Amino acid sequence: MKALARACALLASLLAAPVVQAGPIAVDVGHYLARPGATSARGIPEFEYNHGLAAVIAARLQADGESVRLIGHRGEMADLRERTREAEAGGARFFLSIHHDSVKEEALRPWTWQGQARHYAEGFTGFSLFVSRLNPHLDESIACASAIGARLRRAGLPVARHHGVSASGTLRPWADEDNGVYFYDNLVVLKTSTVPAVLLEAGVIVDRDEEQALATPERRALTADAVAAGLRACGVLDPSANPSAAGDSKPPGTGSP
Numbered sequence: 712m713k714a715l716a717r718a719c720a721l722l723a724s725l726l727a728a729p730v731v732q733a734g735p736i737a738v739d740v741g742h743y744l745a746r747p748g749a750t751s752a753r754g755i756p757e758f759e760y761n762h763g764l765a766a767v768i769a770a771r772l773q774a775d776g777e778s779v780r781l782i783g784h785r786g787e788m789a790d791l792r793e794r795t796r797e798a799e800a801g802g803a804r805f806f807l808s809i810h811h812d813s814v815k816e817e818a819l820r821p822w823t824w825q826g827q828a829r830h831y832a833e834g835f836t837g838f839s840l841f842v843s844r845l846n847p848h849l850d851e852s853i854a855c856a857s858a859i860g861a862r863l864r865r866a867g868l869p870v871a872r873h874h875g876v877s878a879s880g881t882l883r884p885w886a887d888e889d890n891g892v893y894f895y896d897n898l899v900v901l902k903t904s905t906v907p908a909v910l911l912e913a914g915v916i917v918d919r920d921e922e923q924a925l926a927t928p929e930r931r932a933l934t935a936d937a938v939a940a941g942l943r944a945c946g947v948l949d950p951s952a953n954p955s956a957a958g959d960s961k962p963p964g965t966g967s968p
């Protein structure tokens with residue numbers, strides 16, 4: 712009977728373990744050279760920020776023994792649908808799109824930086840995450856976005872709340888307000904992904920202070936650590952593969968700090 716109980720306990724633990732699939736993590740560099748996205752307060756194109764952060768995230772995941780497929784890193788990928796097709800062709804098990812945030816045109820103010828006319832905004836900082844209800848793996852997408860957001864908050868970063876409200880009403884409904892996760896159903900890379908997909912806006916590059924912070928190795932490493940720990944917590948990465956990060960796999964607010 713003892714042997715049977717042990718076998719049952721073993722089976723239960725196996726069933727309870729997160730299912731870790733094979734295949735790389737697709738890390739998508741948002742935008743492309745010809746249309747590089749938002750422009751920072753000091754005139755740097757968003758694509759440069761996305762490229763720099765995606766490289767650090769990819770290196771962090773690879774250091775943990777994970778395989779990574781970078782998408783759009785050469786700056787040539789104009790067709791959004793091509794991004795998820797490439798991820799699928801490469802057998803990716805998760806799709807993470809890297810972006811940096813701006814604000815609505817009417818919130819931008821003019822200033823001059825190094826003799827050039829530029830635009831900045833005040834009062835908008837922090838990260839946000841997006842998931843699509845048209846993605847076939849919505850629950851996993853939300854779980855991973857929430858887990859990444861929880862770790863970014865724990866690292867001291869604020870949630871960017873400006874996507875949620877406007878003078879005319881709600882723009883984007885919350886999927887998880889505490890952890891900075893919005894629904895954005897029609898984002899092409901999220902809705903055409905056949906695997907769980909999350910878009911990360913790592914910070915607001917039209918804020919003059921946050922722009923400079925976002926370019927530092929420290930902020931990029933902090934974000935990459937949150938991504939790796941979040942993907943481990945939501946079961947995309949094997950929680951046993953990196954014992955040094957095992958403590959990060961607990962949900963926030965439970966267990967030891």
Ligand SMILES: [Zn+2]
Pocket residue numbers: 741742748749757810811
């Ligand atoms: Zn973008």
